[in-house]
Amino acid sequence: MEMVGVSVSKTIRKFRRKSWCKLISSGFLLIILCFLSVKSQLLYRETWSPTRYSSSSFYLRLPELGHNNRNLQNIVLYGGVRHGKPGVPSDKLYVFENTRNPTLVTDQGKVNRKTDSLYLKNMEIGRNRRLPQAIIIGVKKGGTRALLEFLRVHPDVLATGPEPHFFDKHYHRGLEWYRSLMPETLPNQLTIEKTPSYFVTKEVPARIWKMSNSTKLLLVVRDPVTRAISDYTQIRSKHGKIKSFESSAFLHNDTSQINVSWIVLRIGLYIKHLENWLSVFPLEQIHFVHGENLVTNPGEEMSKVQKFLNLKPVITEKHFFINKSRGFPCIKKKISNKRGHCLDESKGRKHPDLPANVMASLRRFYRPFNERFYQVTNINFNWT
Ligand code: A3P
Secondary structure, three states: OHHHHHHHHHHHHHHHHHHHHHHHHHHHHHHHHHHHHHHHHHHHHHHOEEEEOOOOOEEEEOOOOOOOOHHHOOOEEEOOEEEOOOOOOOOOEEEEEOOOOOEEEEOOEEEOOOOOHHHHHHHHHOOEEOOOOEEEEEOOOOOHHHHHHHHHOOOOEEEOOOOOOOOOOOHHHOHHHHHHOOOEEOOOOEEEEEOHHHHHOOOHHHHHHHHOOOOEEEEEEOOHHHHHHHHHHHHHHHHOOOOOHHHHHEHHHOOOOEOOOOHHHHOOOHHHHHHHHHOOOOHHHEEEEEHHHHHHOHHHHHHHHHHHOOOOOOOOHHHEEEEOOOOEEEEOOOOOOOOOEOOOOOOOOOOOOOOHHHHHHHHHHHHHHHHHHHHHHOOOOOOO
């Protein structure tokens, strides 16, 4: 009887040990499997994001600069014609045509609709955060907010809300940080941002060029004298009591001695800043928006902007109406809408009246710089 009892307890212990072993090894296996699946998901996420564009074409956007495209060297597509070369770095778009169910083979393995839900989701929706293809680079107080808000009405344009200041203040954060600020767009939509301080920051042109040498640049310019007064008015409204315009603009209280080191005046030396941009970008890649005309004839300015950006001419003069109390144009999302969107009170402030001799001195100062600006841009802005 005792013998039977011992052998039964031995069997139970053995059985217990075995099931523990089984349990531990299956847990271990589970952890490895989880790790592998998470790792592969991350790799997919990091390396590429295919998007579906139409029923028979597939777009594969390689991650923009800052990513290692090593894993994409071995792309093979079954069941379609491929345009574009694999292995070409950065933000090239790969188009796969005439294929309904392609299988991509990357270094991470085979991927198709059935095997990757992220891939499927991206293909179906085609939505992604993209680096901007166009940037409003300035000029501060030129009408940059109006331009951005007007462009936003276009169905193919999406823009960041606040100014990102990536290329002047946050460059060290990297392009992925910058991209994370961008709105999600479809492949046929344009991403745009505006940061007016880019125009006067020396390092910015080369940095934008490095991101993409096809970036389109928009610059809204306005009479540098009224621009300076507008800038001063804004500073005063933010900081309360500050020195008078004249005491900052002139040295030794002498209206013939301009204080060129005052940033408010320096920004208006458009030709100086433009020369810096033209040492990197060709002139054709910069579109100049006439700031005064943007107020008096927004439809005309917007039709030029849409042409430059290769957008359908959706925004016309019919989208605008004048806010009678403020005298500035507001925009309607649809022509048929009764109401529209006007810029807030911080735009279109009342300027202080400056004495005639101060105005004359400022005009004299800017005249030769303006003349050179007209020559280089081939546009006569007619600032007196
Ligand atoms: P003021 O406030 O001095 O009149 P920015 O957006 O670059 O800061 O420029 C502000 C300027 O945009 C304003 O300067 C105003 O003159 C000009 N502007 C152009 N179109 C406008 C609009 N539709 N509504 C309000 N301001 C507009």
